[in-house]
Amino acid sequence: MLLPESVPEFLREPVSSVLLRLQSTADEALLQSFREQPGLEEQLARALIGSDYLAQLLMRQPTLLQTLVVQGETAQRPGDAVYEAFIQAARDAVSDAELDVLLRRFRQRIMAGVIWRDLNRLLPMTETTAELSRLADTTIQVGADWHYRQLVASYGTPIGKYSGTPQSFVVLGMGKLGAHELNLSSDIDLIFTFPETGETRDGPKSIDNQAFFIRLGQRVIKSLDARTADDFVFRVDMRLRPHGQSGALVLNYDAMEDYYQTQGRDWERYAMIKARVVAVSGGQEPQQDAERLMALLFPFTYRQYIDFSVIEALRSMKSLIARQVQRKGMNLDVKLGEGGIREIEFVVQAFQLIRGGREPRLRERQVGKMLAILADENYLPAAATSALQAAYTFLRNTEHALQAWQDQQTQALPEDELAQARLAWVMGFNAWPDFLHALNQHRARVTVEFRAVIAAPADDSADERDESEAFVGLWDGSVQEEEARELIEKFAPGDSDALLQWLQQTRDSRAVSNMQASSRTRLDAFVPRLLAMLARLAGTAELPSGVAETFHRVIPLMEAIARRSAYFVLLIENPTALHQLVKLCSASPWIADQLSHHPALLDELLTPESLYAPPDKNALRDDLRRETLRLSWDDLEGHMETLRYFRSAHALRVAATEVTGALPLMKVSDYLTYIAEVILEHVLQLSWQQMVLRHGAPGQAGGGAETLPNMVIIGYGKLGGIELGHGSDLDLVFLHNASPTLSTDGEKPVDNLTFYTRLGQRIIHVLNTSTVSGKLYEVDMRLRPSGNSGMLVASLVGFEKYQLTEAWTWEHQALVRARVVAGDEKLAGAFEQVRHQVLSKARDLTALQQDVKDMREKMRGQLGSSETGSALHLFNIKQDAGGIVDIEFMVQFAVLAWAHEFPALTRYTDNIRILETLADVGKLTHEQAQALIGFYKIYRSIGHQRALQQESGVLSAEQPLFASERQHVRALWAALLE
The missing domain is CATH 1.20.120.330 (Nucleotidyltransferases  domain 2)
Known part of the structure; x- marks a missing residue:
């Protein structure tokens, strides 16, 4: 074993004597290994120069070097067999002293290999930290298991007071241990816990569970931390436990949860990010005990809202x-x-x-x-x-x-x-x-x-701070009323009375009065910035509702987040988000209302480039797939909350583009329809997966089971016509094509018809159930065959028979705007054939005209304005004569009247393209079709605008009443139907 020439002269002397000593104690097999692998000498030299600890360790234990070289641990991490042999030896230990020796000798072996490999860069840094973390996990588990058995022998098994089951000792690894990132000489930060209070049983002496586990914790710490002739295993730090050094060494789950929910501090949240259960000893279901602990800690660590x-x-x-x-x-x-x-x-x-x-x-x-x-x-x-x-x-x-x-x-x-x-x-x-x-x-x-x-935002410049500081006195009331009025009138003439009233109302509101001190500090920092932004935008196109009204619209949001004041920080930290908030709330009270009901949507305001550019349908699919990627199919609640946020966030984007004029009406409806379709596709798949998990997959003719839903969701009305608006209901019909004589293949089988009925019920449940985030969509199923008295999920054969033999004319009118929005492609094609067949039936023109007129009169009587639209001072743009429904009924009549002659009329489900087709086939002149298309777009645009302003669809004398347009529509109605 010689020092390689590559070692600098000034570093050679300290290790020369160590190498000579190691060579003198090495056997021939080890020396042969060095001769056959010349690189080993340079690796050994680097390891010894870099680690005096390793040099001393190898001199104390000469056989350790042979073990490392012969076992290949100089190049690779030790395999499972090495760990298993150690675990078995520790299990057979007959005393604390023997266990402690085994723990320390094993640590020395692993550390020697880790240092060698790390200093020679033979493995990535992450392999080093993973090996050290595995060492810690293993020694903690071994120590806990051994001492648990000893204490059971002395006191009996700890039993839960409520469950009556054996209780486990659960060790939570924090910091670098929790993240599998231990360094070469790391402390290990631990927290000890156990599930349930109670007492030990079946032992010589009974003690309560906490006393049992405190003794266990103390012994585990001693086995790992105490210095002996063989040094230590790991320095153990327990200061991260609840209440720190003054707290009990071990707490049960209830006490843990209570502490973190009521007293947990910010730095403890940061620590909990890396928390991981590293050992579980005893108990009946150790894996479930570990999962339960992590589940109860999750709400403390991670907030369900965006937490700036x-x-x-x-x-x-x-x-x-x-x-x-x-x-x-x-x-x-x-x-x-x-x-x-x-x-x-x-x-x-x-x-x-x-x-x-x-x-x-x-x-x-x-x-x-x-x-x-x-x-x-x-x-x-x-x-x-x-x-x-x-x-x-x-x-x-x-x-x-x-x-x-x-x-x-x-x-x-x-x-x-x-x-x-x-x-x-x-x-x-x-x-x-x-x-x-x-x-x-x-x-x-x-x-x-x-x-x-992390640093203070660059946007928070001195000028902006000065700008907001000018409004501090206006908010806290320290400015005299006359001075306050003068200040407001400078940027918002005529708004001073209203703004002062809203400021006073906000200060005196219960939500603000009950705020915690830290939250009130954030509110006090936010409101002056809000006022400064209002002043900056006053009189511009970005503040169409004026200063006072816009402030009024933001008040519900401030009150909604009073107890979740991190949202104030988001807006303080991000002037861009505050700008978008003011701009959008001024443009639309509907948007202001959405934000106050769903403050998590404030996150969308951070990136205007995506806020004003809604994704297309494929991008929406990708977005939803990404959002739900980590959710298991059995996590129904997780999927429901994710879907609700997804819909709200993307609907906000569409509304933002609409109120700012970035998207035309047709594109707005397209995007709102795409959102619904993508959600329905996911809900169908989610519901299918959950049903299959419970009952197995439906059997299919010819043998085997279905691998995908043999079902389609039909969208009617606005969904079918690609004309969804903000807040639109979904008119749905479910159809299947499963064999009625077969059953599912699971442990709890049901017949196919029952399976698909329950599948439909599950879909409605996901869409229609109110959660903390509200409903996904209101669902209307009354258009299914036989209405509310009919089967929830009909077969395609039954649907076809009903439509051809029993359906009313108004149901055929509805079918004009029906299309498949989710489900099996083959079944979708079959539905289109049935739809075409039904719509293309030759009908008696006089009877059809009468049926359509009767239904129209009935609707107008029930839903039109009280003056039925004839008075000059009222106009229900949807239901009154000359309005939207008249145009829709004319389109539906035309399809039912002439589709047998012109099959192209069944191709589309949206009114505009059907009108264009009617002109193409000569049943309307191009002038007539374009006039109706123009009126239809105008009416729908006004309807959308009024919805975003939270106004009804009934126009009064203060607005244009479209007298000439209505007259034109009624003239065309008379030409077609009278």
Whole structure:
């Protein structure tokens, strides 16, 4: 074993004697290995130069070097067999002392291999941290299992008071252990817990469960942490437990949940991001106990809303660390110093805590993997994440090199020249200045990216702060009333009375009065900024409703988020989002109402480029697929909440484009229809998967089972006609084509007809159930064969028979606007054939005219304005004579009257293209068709606009009443139907 020539002269002396000693104790097999593998000598030299701890360890245990080399652990992580042999040996230990020796000797073996491989860069840094984390997991589990058995022998088995079942000891690994990121000399941060109170049974002496588990926790800590002749296993830190050092060593699940829900602090949330159950001992169902613990901790860690308050708290924590670093002279600390490991972790945690409650992919514990996700999801530029990834690897490698030297937990760069030269050489540099230059480059880039995410927003310039500060007195009431009026009149003439009234009302509201101090501080910071934005936009096209009215529309939102004040931080931190809020609330009270009912939608205001550019149908599908990717099919609640947010978010985008004129009416309806179709496709698949899980798949003729739903969802009315508006109901009909004589193939089989009926019920449940986010859609199933008295899900054969022999004329009128919106493609084609066949029947023209007129008169009498539209001062644009429904009825009459002669009339389901086809086949002149199309678009546009203003579809004398248009429509009605 010789020192390679590549080792610098000044580093040769300290390890020469170690090599000679190792050579003198090596057997021939080991020496032969070194002769056959020349690279081993250089690897050994680098490992010894980089780690005095390893050198001392190999001299104390000469056989350890042979074990590493012969077993191949100098190049690869030890296999499962090594761990299994250790676990079995520990299980057979007869005393605490024997167990402790086994634990420490195993740690030494694993550490020797880890240091060798890490300093020689034989495996990626992530392999090093994974191996160290596996070592910790294994030793914790072994220690807990052994001591659990000993305590059961002394006190009996701990039994739950309520469940009556054996209780488990659950160990929560925090920090780097939880994330599988342990470093070379890491403490392990642990929290001990158990599911349920109670007492031990069937032992010599009974004690309560908490006493049992406290004893167990103490023994586990001693086995891992105590220093013996064989050193220690891991330093154990329990300070992250509830109440810290003053708290009980072990708490049950109820106490844990109560603490985190009532007393948990911000920094504890950050810590909980990486939390992972690392060991479970005893109990009846250890896996379920672990999952239950993580489930009860989830609501504390991740908020269901977008939580921008964490940035403010992260800044505070970083400032505290920075002051500590400066005070203790730790500026060269590669973890806590500027541009260090902690800043990279903070960047990652900011996105996790802000959005992790809504986006499961962001709950990844490991920093490296999270950086890749942030790039994939476009939260950070690829160049930024690449730079942070490179810096993280370099900094962690540096940290390991520092800790490998003496097996001490340190991140401080050395100050003496020899130590600096050694560290530089181990890190692959010829001299300290070269290493320091590379280190500083990485740290500088980290600082830039950290400040971009965590630092105070650049938008919050001095001018903007001054601008909002001018309105502080207006909000807090410290400005005299006359002075307040003068201030308001400067930017909003005539609005001072109303705005002062709304300000007073907001200050005095119960929601504001009951706010916690921290939330009130955020509100007090937000309102002056809101007023400043209103003043800036006053008199422009972006504030059509004026200052006072727009402020009035924002009040419900402020009251809605009074108890979830992180949303105030979102708007304070992001002036762009505040600008969009003011602009959209001024443009539409409907949008203001949506935001107040669903504050999570404020997240959409952060990116105007996507807010005003709704995705097409394929992009919508991809978006929904991405949103639901991590949800299992049996997570019905998760899917329902995701679908509701998806619909609300995309409907907001469509409304934003509509009120700003970025999209024409036809495109608005297209997008709203696409949203519904994509949701229905997913709901059908979700419901199918859940039904198959319960009952198995329906049998199919010819043998086997169906692999996809043999079913279609038919959209009628506005959905079928691709004319959905904001808040439209869905008129649906379900059809299947399953064999009625067969059954499903599951453990709880049902016949195919029952399966599809329940499938339909499940679809309606998903769409129609009110959750915390409201309903997905109101669903109307009355257009199915025989209406409410008919089967919920009809067969295609039964549907065809009903339409041809029993359906009323009005049902055929409805069929004109019917089309498949989700489901099996083959069945969809068959439905289109049936639809064409029914609509193409030759009909008695006089009888058809009378049926259509009778139905129209009935509808007008029930739904039209009280003056039936004849008076000059009222016009129901949908139901009154000359309105939307007259045009729709004329189109439906034309299809039913002439489709047998002109099959092209059944091709489309939307009124505009049918009118164009009527002109093409000569049943209307092009002038008549274009006139009706123009009137139809105008009416629908007015209807959309009034819906967004939360106004009814009845026009009064204050608005244009379209007298000439109505007269023209009535003239065409008379020509066709009278």
